[in-house]
Amino acid sequence: MTTQIAPAVQLRGLTKRFGDHVAVDAIDLTVPAGMFFGIVGPNGAGKSTTLSMIAGLLTPDAGSVTVAGADAAKGRDRVLDALGIMMEGLSLPERLTGAELLEYTARLRRIGDSWPERAADLLEVLELDRAPSTLIVDYSTGMRKKIGLAVALLHRPSVLILDEPFEAIDPVSARAIEGLLGQFVAGGGTVLLSSHLMDVVERTCERVALIKDGRILTEGTVDEVRAGRTLNDTFVDLVGAPAQREIRWLA
Amino acid sequence: MSTSATFASMRWRIIRHGPHDERGFGLVVGLVAAAGVIVFAALGVSGAMHPSWLIVGISLFGLTWLIGPILLPGSAPTLDPQWFRTLPQQPARIARDLSASEAISVGTVITAVALTSFVVVAAAHGPLAILVATLALGAQLLFLLWLGRCAAAVVAGLLRSTAGTWVAAVQMSALLAISFAGWVPIAALVLPDLGDGGTDVVTPPVAGALPTGIEDALLVLPTGWGLAAVQATTTSAPLFAVAAPLLGLVIGAIALRGIWIALTARALRQPPARTLSNITARSSASTRPPRPGGPTRAVVARELKTWVRDPHRRLGMIHAWMTPLLMIALVAPTSWSWALPFIGLMAAALGAMVAVSTYALDGTALWQLLTTPGAIRADVRGRQLAWLLLFGVPTLALTVVLCLISQSPLSAVATGMTLAASGAACALAPLLGALMPAIGADARERVSSTSRTGNPAGAQYTIFAAVAAIAILPPLLLNLSGADVPWPVHAALGAIIGTAAIVSLTAPTRSRLRRSGSALLAAMESGDISRLRDRTNAAR
Numbered sequence: 001m002t003t004q005i006a007p008a009v010q011l012r013g014l015t016k017r018f019g020d021h022v023a024v025d026a027i028d029l030t031v032p033a034g035m036f037f038g039i040v041g042p043n044g045a046g047k048s049t050t051l052s053m054i055a056g057l058l059t060p061d062a063g064s065v066t067v068a069g070a071d072a073a074k075g076r077d078r079v080l081d082a083l084g085i086m087m088e089g090l091s092l093p094e095r096l097t098g099a100e101l102l103e104y105t106a107r108l109r110r111i112g113d114s115w116p117e118r119a120a121d122l123l124e125v126l127e128l129d130r131a132p133s134t135l136i137v138d139y140s141t142g143m144r145k146k147i148g149l150a151v152a153l154l155h156r157p158s159v160l161i162l163d164e165p166f167e168a169i170d171p172v173s174a175r176a177i178e179g180l181l182g183q184f185v186a187g188g189g190t191v192l193l194s195s196h197l198m199d200v201v202e203r204t205c206e207r208v209a210l211i212k213d214g215r216i217l218t219e220g221t222v223d224e225v226r227a228g229r230t231l232n233d234t235f236v237d238l239v240g241a242p243a244q245r246e247i248r249w250l251a
Numbered sequence: 252m253s254t255s256a257t258f259a260s261m262r263w264r265i266i267r268h269g270p271h272d273e274r275g276f277g278l279v280v281g282l283v284a285a286a287g288v289i290v291f292a293a294l295g296v297s298g299a300m301h302p303s304w305l306i307v308g309i310s311l312f313g314l315t316w317l318i319g320p321i322l323l324p325g326s327a328p329t330l331d332p333q334w335f336r337t338l339p340q341q342p343a344r345i346a347r348d349l350s351a352s353e354a355i356s357v358g359t360v361i362t363a364v365a366l367t368s369f370v371v372v373a374a375a376h377g378p379l380a381i382l383v384a385t386l387a388l389g390a391q392l393l394f395l396l397w398l399g400r401c402a403a404a405v406v407a408g409l410l411r412s413t414a415g416t417w418v419a420a421v422q423m424s425a426l427l428a429i430s431f432a433g434w435v436p437i438a439a440l441v442l443p444d445l446g447d448g449g450t451d452v453v454t455p456p457v458a459g460a461l462p463t464g465i466e467d468a469l470l471v472l473p474t475g476w477g478l479a480a481v482q483a484t485t486t487s488a489p490l491f492a493v494a495a496p497l498l499g500l501v502i503g504a505i506a507l508r509g510i511w512i513a514l515t516a517r518a519l520r521q522p523p524a525r526t527l528s529n530i531t532a533r534s535s536a537s538t539r540p541p542r543p544g545g546p547t548r549a550v551v552a553r554e555l556k557t558w559v560r561d562p563h564r565r566l567g568m569i570h571a572w573m574t575p576l577l578m579i580a581l582v583a584p585t586s587w588s589w590a591l592p593f594i595g596l597m598a599a600a601l602g603a604m605v606a607v608s609t610y611a612l613d614g615t616a617l618w619q620l621l622t623t624p625g626a627i628r629a630d631v632r633g634r635q636l637a638w639l640l641l642f643g644v645p646t647l648a649l650t651v652v653l654c655l656i657s658q659s660p661l662s663a664v665a666t667g668m669t670l671a672a673s674g675a676a677c678a679l680a681p682l683l684g685a686l687m688p689a690i691g692a693d694a695r696e697r698v699s700s701t702s703r704t705g706n707p708a709g710a711q712y713t714i715f716a717a718v719a720a721i722a723i724l725p726p727l728l729l730n731l732s733g734a735d736v737p738w739p740v741h742a743a744l745g746a747i748i749g750t751a752a753i754v755s756l757t758a759p760t761r762s763r764l765r766r767s768g769s770a771l772l773a774a775m776e777s778g779d780i781s782r783l784r785d786r787t788n789a790a791r
Contacts (some may be wrong), residue, residue: 059769080623083622085622087618090618091695092695093553093616094561094695094697095557107549108549108619108626108629110545110546135530135560137698138528
């Protein structure tokens with residue numbers, strides 16, 4: 001007899017419109033538990049909108065979001081407990097230091113006595129303990145991504161939702177984040193991330209979905225999707241690159 | 252197209268493309284005020300009102316140009332000179348080219364309308380008087396425009412340094428103190444015995460007229476020179492009396508424009524904006540044992556740190572603390588020292604005004620509250636407790652001290668009103684912060700006092716009016732009851748009303764954040780307040 005494990009994230013007919021524009025068009029997607037899953041697509045494809053709906057920051061016009069077996073429409077708090085969220089381009093409590101932010105987050109989430117150890121580990125692994133007096137507002141892009149990830153991980157969620165976690169950061173910071181995410185997935189956690197960086201997705205993700213115009217063009221294991229080529233080539237073929245035209249004055 | 256014309260065209264397109272909420276509100280309110288000045292002029296001409304009051308209206312408009320940039324230092328310029336710092340031109344040349352576009356603003360339109368009151372005054376005196384009035388309108392408008400621009404440039408320059416920030420804070424607090432209590436010394440002259448129940452009014456020599464000394468003083472100030480020229484024309488004064496104020500305005504406008512160009516060029520020569528906040532935390536949470544406490548205490552700790560470290564919140568806090576002290580200096584030497592305990596009431600209102608835009612100042616950090624179970628509940632309560640600690644307790648302490656010092660017969664009334672006002676301010680600041688956010692640069696982009704913020708004037712006027720309305724309830728109810736009550740009843744009733752305000756307004760604040768939090772987040776992320784109204788457009 002086998003036990004059925006609920007998918008980490010399940011989207012059914014998920015739709016979001018902004019006026020006449022359909023940003024997400026009836027997406028069906030299942031992210032198995034314990035999976036490193038990537039969503040890729042061009043700018044404006046609907047990646048961030050999809051992740052925002054999963055995170056509860058946007059209300060879908062139609063469809064459903066289920067996280068770890070809990071329907072987001074009916075059990076919002078249960079879903080939020082299961083999620084760790086890092087969204088691109090949003091502020092944090094900017095006038096706190098990294099350590100203060102983790103303390104604030106831990107108490108806000110009523111994590112209990114284990115938070116100091118968790119916070120110290122995260123700050124050390126992500127090398128944020130080197131700037132103990134620096135406010136978040138003064139953090140570099142890489143430090144900002146790292147403290148965002150620490151905030152998302154602190155309560156040990158079962159699913160991480162990460163919007164562009166590798167965007168505009170240096171290779172060393174990217175390596176630190178990759179390492180931490182690898183440990184998280186190895187421990188049974190699920191990562192659902194969006195990215196433009198095909199080599200990172202190719203290197204880290206087990207499955208990938210390619211979105212364009214709010215629809216999933218293809219979804220499968222990374223090997224299935226790239227079909228013997230690089231993921232970048234597959235991406236450009238599916239999305240379609242504009243025809244190259246020679247500009248004489250640049251020559 | 253010349254560079255000046257390009258800048259002017261760009262400025263016009265930015266204004267045309269919006270967002271229009273703030274400008275539209277300012278235009279409507281400003282035009283209503285301008286219409287009031289024209290009515291003053293018309294009533295003065297018809298004899299229904301003494302004509303001396305027109306100079307008061309004109310002077311208030313002039314004062315607005317001066318104090319507007321001082322009171323709202325984070326207001327974004329429509330066309331920021333910093334955008335053009337990489338143009339291959341000298342900074343002074345860029346500033347000079349920009350200067351032509353500065354006249355394209357809502358304030359210019361409103362003031363031009365108000366100054367048509369000159370033409371109303373001159374209309375009955377023939378074409379020459381109308382010509383002089385038109386020239387005076389143009390010259391006065393130019394002068395006020397460059398006065399306002401220079402004030403904004405000086406404040407921006409001051410806020411670049413810590414010492415300058417304090418100078419600017421004192422300036423702003425002094426202006427606020429004069430705005431709120433500047434009338435008290437004058438009222439004390441007119442009604443010197445009011446504190447003892449005496450209602451004998453010391454009247455001016457001419458019925459219904461502004462005291463002559465005040466009128467003369469306002470006409471001598473540059474803000475009155477345009478009207479002085481018009482009045483000289485209508486009274487057939489010598490040519491010098493007409494030409495001197497007009498020439499003075501033109502020369503003053505040219506000089507102020509030159510100063511603005513120099514200040515703008517200087518700012519363009521300096522490094523862009525400070526890229527770091529220059530604030531370091533004294534201790535880090537990891538170096539000391541964890542403190543006990545749940546979500547609400549976590550929010551209180553975050554708020555207290557943010558009030559001290561956020562440049563705009565800190566500036567507001569300095570105003571809220573310093574302005575009541577300066578008001579004491581204005582009121583104490585007069586025969587109205589019995590009014591001193593009411594300064595505590597003003598302190599509560601000021602604390603409310605500076606705390607009314609904290610959600611907008613914290614910006615998109617709201618996402619964490621929206622995605623953490625139970626966080627909104629803790630956040631609202633934590634903001635209220637932090638307000639009480641930073642503003643409520645000092646306000647009540649100040650009121651008690653002023654009651655003891657002044658021995659005012661109205662101490663009990665003032666105490667009751669201050670307690671009610673403090674409760675109202677504590678409850679209303681987060682509620683209006685969620686309802687009327689003054690959206691500007693996101694928290695992560697604001698590193699100094701010069702960083703752009705939204706204009707909280709609308710929310711500030713609203714909370715001031717609401718706090719005043721609730722503060723009046725204790726004496727009003729006791730007066731309606733007709734009972735002659737001992738002094739503790741005033742304080743008890745004020746405390747009950749203040750507590751009731753907190754209890755009754757907390758749930759609507761939480762409810763508002765839960766229902767519209769996503770839309771508020773989208774509005775702050777995009778910088779477009781209209782997204783707050785259109786919840787279906789709450790997009791990333």
